[in-house]
Amino acid sequence: MENNHGVRLVWQQKDKGAAIETPIIIQEREHIFANPLNAQQLFDQIIDPAATEKIQNTGRLIQGNNLDVLKLLRDEGYEGKIDLIYIDPPYLSESRYSSRIKLGDKDNYQIFERLVFKDEGEESLDSYLDELYLCMQLMKQLLSSRGSIFVHIDWHISHYVRVILDEVFGSKNFINEIVWCYGGGSGTRKHFHRKHDLIFWYSRSEDYIFNPQYRPYSPKTIERGLTRVKGDKYNLNTEGALMQDWWTDINKILSPTAYENLKFPTQKPLALLKRIVAAASSTDSIVADFFSGSGTTAAACEEMERQWIICDNSPIAANTTIQRLVKMQARPFIFDVVNREYPEPGTSGNFEATVVTRVHSEQYRRVDIEITSYSTVNQKIETFEPDISFKSLIEFWEIDFDYQEKGFYSQVQVVREKVQWDDSLPVVATILIPYQESGSIAMKVYDIFGDSCTRIFTY
Ligand SMILES: C[S@@+](CC[C@H](N)C(=O)[O-])C[C@H]1O[C@@H](n2cnc3c(N)ncnc32)[C@H](O)[C@@H]1O
Structure with missing residues (x-):
């Protein structure tokens, strides 16, 4: 235990997890060279398959349970190699996250509710904490000595997660509790509208990567300048003001027609991930996400030229991510399927x-x-x-x-x-x-x- 005060959270299954290690098998591997062709481009294009074979991959999407994937990466030699892990796990919110999709055309269609993932309720607290705890221990092993973990969570479970993070990473390695505030409607009159998430940042050591981020000065500050208030040696910084730990400038993806909206429930804004990647990794870093959903972390890494490894156990999350990366003409990446849980029996x-x-x-x-x-x-x-x-x-x-x-x-x-x-x-x-x-x-x-x-x- 990293804490020296000895305080830790206890639940029924804690430390009772079976130590049986099942072999982790990569069942399918695909190399993807993004080349999205539209209807016109599909005619008389010249494709040279040999040109793609020697290109280096810079990303890896793995479809599988994250505990399996973390063990696979550990066994492949990734211990101490990852500089940044961002995770956005389910929040124990007792919800079915699905998207309603419309099959057919505008005159003749059928509505189908496509379940992406199920988030359990409070009755599953014990197993929820246990899985996250096991994941955190493995993630810690993969982090480099300059590495950091960012855990994105909300009010449902944040109080427990923070205590577990203290135990696994050590309270001395706590860096920030980032409050991400967003807008959007809510009908309740029973309490204040819940419009923020929390992102806990823990590092692996004192020597962690941090590139300060900036926000624009307010119009009033620019008008006044800092010089008159604080004297001549304080000039306004050309990059802006240093960023605080509460972020109000990035909104949730709310509009169904927003360019960024991939119709993936719980999709996070690209700008949010770009800020985290920019702050806590370098251009030679490997960045990972073990609850990757629509692939926002990979998309941010593509824009910022970092290597990435992401994983999700939902095949719909994997499909959404592949299309997203293909459409943005990402660098070549690998798609692996490990210990397949899907498709369920009867689907084919x-x-x-x-x-x-x-x-x-x-x-x-x-x-x-x-x-x-x-x-x-x-x-x-x-x-x-x-x-x-x-x-x-x-x-x-x-x-x-x-x-x-x-x-x-x-x-x-x-x-x-x-x-x-x-x-x-x-x-x-x-x-x-x-x-x-x-x-x-x-x-x-x-x-x-x-x-x-x-x-x-x-x-
Ligand atoms: C809140 S969403 C992540 C959304 C993501 N940040 C984005 O921007 O799209 C949580 C994801 O975790 C995945 N997930 C849940 N349990 C998992 C597990 N044990 N292993 C791998 N993925 C899991 C779900 O399928 C879901 O896509």
Whole structure:
């Protein structure tokens, strides 16, 4: 225990966790080279699969339970290698986080409630604390000596989490309790509207990375200047005023039409993550998030050129993240699935496609692709309206033009331009690839339930 006062929180399961270590297996690995093609670009593009193979990955998205993923990373040698961990776990808020999605087009559609994750209520406090406690211990092992952890939480559970953080990281390593304030409506007349979250910052040592952040001076300060009040040696800082621990300048993503809104419940603003990444990491840092949701931490790291590792056990979170990173043309990254919990039994998708290749010239082979159907026996939605297009069920799809045993190399991704589940997804493509006598082309289709299906075509 890091605390020297000996005070610690106790719950029933504490320290009774089974020490049995199950092997952590990477069941699927995909290399993604962001190349989102729109309907026009899918015709007569030239793709050279060999060009992508040697490129270094800078990110890794892992679909799996975070305890498994943390053990996997520890066993892979990441101990002491990560400079910044941000986590935004469920808050024990007793809620079902889902998004209502509309399948079909504006005249003919079906509404479907897509569950992303379930947040338990107070009756699960014991197991909630236990899992978080185990996670924190593993996260501590992965942090570098200059590293920090930022734990994003709200009033439901913050009081317990703070005590556990004191125990695991040591109260002397507490740096800040950041209060993130936001707006938005609430109908209650029973108490003040709850409009802030807490972000606890703990470091691994006294020598932690911190790059001060600045906020604009208020118009009054600029008008007055500091010189008249404090004397000549105090000039206004060109970067602005030093940032306090309460942040009011970043709002929640409230508007359903906001550019940033990925229709992922609990999605955090990119600006919030960029501030944390900027403050507590360097350009050569590895940044991690073990409850990554829609991938906001990875998106911030892409914009700020940090390496990243993120994980979530929800396949919908993984799908949302892949599309997000593809659309922002992220640097190449890996997508791993470990100890798969999904799809649940009884869920499975399947697609039919035609892939025809012919000699185009001495240099190129022409590949004509068309997805002709997608079907699923997913039991979460009982029946589909018969005339809802199969395209609505597909979230996005990818192509590897030189598929080999070493795994799926996604060189082209076909995504919708907007976040919607209509039939606007292109399903036809004509691509030129460097000529070779024979080979294999693989296609991978992800559906709206988080399921995916791969098919290989040889020529
Ligand atoms: C509050 S959300 C994170 C939102 C994220 N910060 C964003 O900006 O989109 C919490 C996420 O934790 C994931 N999660 C919950 N328990 C998990 C576990 N044991 N392992 C991995 N992910 C988990 C959920 O699927 C959910 O996506």
